[in-house]
Amino acid sequence: MKRFEEKVAIITGGAQGIGEATTRRLANEGAMTAILDINLEKAQAVAEEILSQEGKKSIAVRMDITDSQEVKRAVREVEETFGRVDVLINNVGLEAQFYFVILFFDFLIFLYFRMEVVT
Numbered sequence: 001m002k003r004f005e006e007k008v009a010i011i012t013g014g015a016q017g018i019g020e021a022t023t024r025r026l027a028n029e030g031a032m033t034a035i036l037d038i039n040l041e042k043a044q045a046v047a048e049e050i051l052s053q054e055g056k057k058s059i060a061v062r063m064d065i066t067d068s069q070e071v072k073r074a075v076r077e078v079e080e081t082f083g084r085v086d087v088l089i090n091n092v093g094l095e096a097q098f099y100f101v102i103l104f105f106d107f108l109i110f111l112y113f114r115m116e117v118v119t
């Protein structure tokens with residue numbers, strides 16, 4: 001029996017890149033997959049390929065992860081289709097540039113307070 005046989009996995013950002021590779025691997029390990037992605041067209045293409053190559057059911061759901069209502073609706077759709085969710089791969093995250101902007105401002109604030117203490 002495969003490791004993820006009969007498990008239901010949600011993968012955010014599964015239409016390409018790391019998320020797509022993770023989705024394909026989970027399907028190869030026996031999982032039924034739900035690709036939640038802002039790019040529905042690409043997500044559908046991956047889901048169709050998984051069904052034909054792995055013989056495992058895969059669905060594509062359009063979802064913008066920054067919109068909590070869309071996230072709830074998308075998860076409901078997965079539960080309605082598969083009956084449950086066993087695995088969550090939350091792959092969509094902060095852009096690296098954005099992260100560095102936050103670090104930069106953090107650093108400025110740190111310097112400001114340090115100067116206040118010294119002077």
Ligand SMILES: NC(=O)c1ccc[n+]([C@@H]2O[C@H](COP(=O)([O-])OP(=O)(O)OC[C@H]3O[C@@H](n4cnc5c(N)ncnc54)[C@H](O)[C@@H]3O)[C@@H](O)[C@H]2O)c1
Pocket residue numbers: 012013014015016017018019036037038039063064065066091092093094095096
């Ligand atoms: N590739 C790297 O070297 C690397 C390194 C560090 C961190 N990461 C992080 O890992 C994650 C995946 O990286 P990747 O290179 O596979 O990215 P990618 O750009 O190739 O794929 C991202 C996927 O997420 C989807 N997506 C983008 N915004 C979305 C949104 N608001 N709602 C739903 N789906 C959305 C895109 O349509 C795409 O399918 C990213 O969060 C990235 O910042 C990647």
